Amino acid sequence: MILAFIEHVAGAPTMLSLEVLTMASRLARKMGTQLEAVAIGPKAVAAAEILSSYGVSTLHVADDQRLDDYAAAAWAHAVADLAARVNPRVIIGTASDRGGEVIAHVATRMTMPMAANCTEIVPGDPFTVTRQRWGGSLLEEAHLKGTIKLLTIAPHALAAEASPSRTQVATDTFSPALEDKDFRVRLKISLAQARVVVGGGRGVGSAEGFAALEELAGLLGGAVGCSRAVTSLGWRPHSDQVGQTGTRIAPDLYIACGISGAIQHMVGCRAAKHILAINTDPGAPIVAQADFAVIGDVQKVLAAVNAEVRRVKAGEPSRSPA
Amino acid sequence: MNVLVCVKQIPDPNAPGKLDPQTKRLVREGVDLVLDPGDEHGVEAGLQLIEKDAGEVTVISMGPPKAVDAIRRALAMGANRGILITDPALENSDAISTARAIAAAIKGQTYDLIICGTESTDGSSGAMPAQLAELLGLPLLSFAKKLEVSQGKAVIDRQTDDGYDVVEAPLPAVVTVTGGINEARYPALRGIMQAKNKEVKQVGLSDLGLDGQAGKAALTQEVVDATPAEARKAGEVVEDKGEGAKRVADFLKALKVI
């Protein structure tokens, strides 16, 4: 049996969890075994509806009010307790900020091997996984030992795909034997981040040049970020830096202005759902990684974009040439 | 306040190494090795804590004998002493072996805080700190982009995929820091000179009482191949000839951003 660890928001599985389910159901088919899922907190019961489109036969729900808030040790305790009871061959979760550490805790509790950030799984003997290293720029193939394999799936390694046929999902609620020490980490406040981040690089030209980016971020209800070249030049504070030695962001849209797209920068924004690039150089690496790229001068393009966005928001017709 | 900072030595990311076609591992011979830039933030976070409060920062690293250079770099930044875990039998260790070795090396010592990077630049599994916390039975505060310690508690801003959470735990605790937490200091010449005289204790597998439980003897995974990954795919590219802004606005509309 394969056990998928599902993250959810009030019973709705997260996008990354749907990707994990897609990978897990393919794996279950290849291994000729069934797929079960585990989700944490009483509200998870509602996930059964969606899981029925991903070939899940049983949804195990860890039922304890204290589990509603994220607590890695407690969640891992619940998953490990369940695993000891249902004895899966593979436990598979997301490589999100939560999934990765929950699976790492579970692996340690069970003394079983773990492979993080997998993009491909070939079951059998040897059991082979392909996983990301160097922040996603290197793919490594490895053989895993152990009677139970613990895996996390790299974000967007595959697209979530619901199956047209639905399964009957049995629900098994269980109460893990949690201890007080599982709850030493306490969540106090949860704050949402801007869904749009406008990032500027050396191509913005100067500290003053960021005014156009501030304006666009303001219009879109977003925040401003920058590359390391910009913090090195003293144009913006380090707290704005996106990348390996800065902040990692996962907005719906990342607008990269005058940023070349160096790997250390991309590590910080590769989880963005969409990337829009504005750059003078059609050969810049960012252009090859953007969903949409405009080849042109940052300041000129942004001035026109800001005017256009203001018009659209005011409900006025576009003034651009047809 | 006693702080332990876990640091890893990695091939210089400015000159990413080649893959050994035989072992499929990054060539670590003949390339520059550096203290993982992510771990510089861990060292910096530790130093800032003891500068505010009294105390000492110990750095620990597991790696080949050359990894002592990464420890020296942290000592040059201002850390007080180092521990190097090295043994040929520890080669090919995975994250759990590393966690076991570190847990064994600090047995009997008390630290208020153990600081790690969120994930290493080269291995990027991000698994070691959670495994260390689990082995030591300590709470884990991860993805910290801000860290404050007072009255026996650590409070962090935990970077999440959607924003951040304010999270707290009692000490002692394991904390992982992101690059956003601080700007790491550059070692001054004086620090570099002083680092030469600071103590670095070297321990091997048998000192740890881990024979057979870490490294080669406890291998749970074997690397068989490695290749560069494909980047994100390109979408539409338009040359701005005046209509660029309109096209951008259309794109923003399609994404329902405006």
Ligand SMILES: Cc1cc2nc3c(=O)[nH]c(=O)nc-3n(C[C@@H](O)[C@H](O)[C@H](O)COP(=O)(O)OP(=O)(O)OC[C@H]3O[C@@H](n4cnc5c(N)ncnc54)[C@H](O)[C@@H]3O)c2cc1C
């Ligand atoms: C002789 C020898 C040879 C080695 N050769 C290699 C090699 O070729 N490739 C390789 O990737 N690793 C090698 N290692 C180190 C190996 O043990 C890794 O540290 C381990 O696999 C951690 O994986 P990760 O990089 O994914 O850690 P992650 O979990 O991503 O690291 C997160 C954080 O944990 C801490 N941490 C991780 N590793 C160490 C460490 N070794 N020492 C102290 N703190 C650490 C750091 O704070 C880091 O920021 C070698 C070790 C020895 C003793």
Ligand SMILES: Cc1cc2nc3c(=O)[nH]c(=O)nc-3n(C[C@H](O)[C@H](O)[C@H](O)COP(=O)(O)OP(=O)(O)OC[C@H]3O[C@@H](n4cnc5c(N)ncnc54)[C@H](O)[C@@H]3O)c2cc1C
């Ligand atoms: C260990 C390590 C860690 C690092 N960490 C980070 C990190 O966290 N974050 C980070 O960002 N970087 C990081 N870097 C640095 C990274 O390698 C790059 O050097 C950096 O991202 C480059 O910034 P940039 O894109 O702004 O500048 P450049 O690479 O100089 O690119 C400028 C871009 O602007 C374009 N341009 C120029 N003029 C215009 C114009 N008028 N209109 C439109 N476009 C224009 C150019 O075509 C070019 O593509 C790190 C490097 C190392 C070695």
